[in-house]
Amino acid sequence: MSNNKILLCLAHMSGQEMKYIQEAFDTNWVVPLGPNVNAFEEDLEHLCGQGKHVVVLSSGTAAIHLALVLLGVGREDEVICQSMTFSASANPITYQGGTPVFVDSERDTWNMDPNLLEDAIKDRIAKTGRKPKAIIPVYLYGMPAKIDDILEIARRYEIPVVEDSAEAFGSRYRGQLCGTFGDFGIMSFNGNKMITTSGGGGLICPDEVTKKRIMFYATQSREPKPYYLHKEIGYNYRMSNICAGIGRGQMFVLEEHLAHHKHLCDRYVELLAGVDGITVHTNINDLSDSNYWLNTILIDPTKAGTDYDTVRQHLEACNIESRPLWKPMHTQPVFSGAPAYVNGVSEELFSMGLCLPSGPWVSDEDVERVAHEIIACCKK
Numbered sequence: 001m002s003n004n005k006i007l008l009c010l011a012h013m014s015g016q017e018m019k020y021i022q023e024a025f026d027t028n029w030v031v032p033l034g035p036n037v038n039a040f041e042e043d044l045e046h047l048c049g050q051g052k053h054v055v056v057l058s059s060g061t062a063a064i065h066l067a068l069v070l071l072g073v074g075r076e077d078e079v080i081c082q083s084m085t086f087s088a089s090a091n092p093i094t095y096q097g098g099t100p101v102f103v104d105s106e107r108d109t110w111n112m113d114p115n116l117l118e119d120a121i122k123d124r125i126a127k128t129g130r131k132p133k134a135i136i137p138v139y140l141y142g143m144p145a146k147i148d149d150i151l152e153i154a155r156r157y158e159i160p161v162v163e164d165s166a167e168a169f170g171s172r173y174r175g176q177l178c179g180t181f182g183d184f185g186i187m188s189f190n191g192n193k194m195i196t197t198s199g200g201g202g203l204i205c206p207d208e209v210t211k212k213r214i215m216f217y218a219t220q221s222r223e224p225k226p227y228y229l230h231k232e233i234g235y236n237y238r239m240s241n242i243c244a245g246i247g248r249g250q251m252f253v254l255e256e257h258l259a260h261h262k263h264l265c266d267r268y269v270e271l272l273a274g275v276d277g278i279t280v281h282t283n284i285n286d287l288s289d290s291n292y293w294l295n296t297i298l299i300d301p302t303k304a305g306t307d308y309d310t311v312r313q314h315l316e317a318c319n320i321e322s323r324p325l326w327k328p329m330h331t332q333p334v335f336s337g338a339p340a341y342v343n344g345v346s347e348e349l350f351s352m353g354l355c356l357p358s359g360p361w362v363s364d365e366d367v368e369r370v371a372h373e374i375i376a377c378c379k380k
């Protein structure tokens with residue numbers, strides 16, 4: 001076996017990107033608007049269906065921030081957020097001066113536990129006399145959350161939902177694209193996500209009017225006057241025409257990437273089947289169609305005779321990149337003061353889980369090498 005470095009998830013170009021970038025240069029559209037931006041938004045709207053509108057932005061984090069701006073999150077407001085996630089899901093709540101309220105995960109999807117969500121809503125209303133201003137469920141590693149249950153609760157309490165589908169580009173639930181169920185949905189085109197614009201994001205909006213409002217805030221809240229008139233605080237969050245050109249090119253490889261990530265999942269399942277104490281995280285039923293952005297495993301130390309960090313270090317020594325799962329936000333020093341509704345699941349997952357190489361550059365041979373080295377640890 002070769003000993004080439006195997007990485008978690010690297011960007012992979014279709015070859016069409018340069019054409020759109022060249023067009024932008026040739027027409028001097030080297031600015032944060034232009035034909036690539038409009039065309040990329042159309043591509044994404046077509047993918048979303050459901051009559052949704054999309055605004056492309058400078059990052060997924062900016063998309064979450066603008067959704068919260070539009071929902072009027074401010075000081076004194078609380079926003080419920082899944083605890084087990086990347087910090088970018090929660091950080092924008094604090095940009096608005098709001099307080100995150102963290103809700104733990106359920107064991108099967110690793111995403112927001114709907115029952116705990118309802119407990120949290122009731123308790124926040126009892127304690128503060130006010131409803132949380134929004135709910136941010138996350139699709140961890142691309143795995144669909146129980147979004148129907150979450151939406152049912154959210155609608156009953158009339159609280160808007162911002163789906164953090166940054167990791168779930170192309171994932172579906174009941175055949176519908178993740179990010180198109182709630183009031184807003186998030187896309188990320190960072191370098192390590194399903195497709196990339198080198199850095200960028202998108203906000204899925206319910207209608208044209210909302211899209212216009214988002215575009216207004218994303219371009220410094222400039223009023224429609226010949227001079228620069230501002231009545232509200234704005235942001236510089238639009239995607240550039242160059243980055244959107246990369247995005248247009250990437251759309252050609254989306255289906256291929258999705259198929260490859262899913263294929264790698266099948267290979268991991270096959271190769272690690274029957275290894276005591278190792279479980280590959282997979283779709284919980286036929287409704288759920290994960291993009292398997294990152295394939296993940298749980299290692300039960302009592303059964304496997306090894307633990308996630310021993311395996312991680314062994315893989316590293318073998319030139320294979322792996323990574324612990326997201327450390328839950330309610331255990332992060334920066335959020336130590338935030339209220340949290342905890343059931344132990346996310347902390348347990350964090351103490352057992354690893355993300356494995358999953359990108360377009362990972363070959364069948366690479367997966368065999370990864371699985372071989374994981375099994376080698378178990379037998380030690």
Ligand SMILES: *Cc1c(COP(=O)(O)O)cnc(C)c1O
Nearest residue numbers: 059060061086088089166188190
């Ligand atoms: C990547 C990511 C984001 C933020 O996206 P950026 O484009 O990197 O700002 C938000 N939430 C989750 C869960 C992510 O993984």
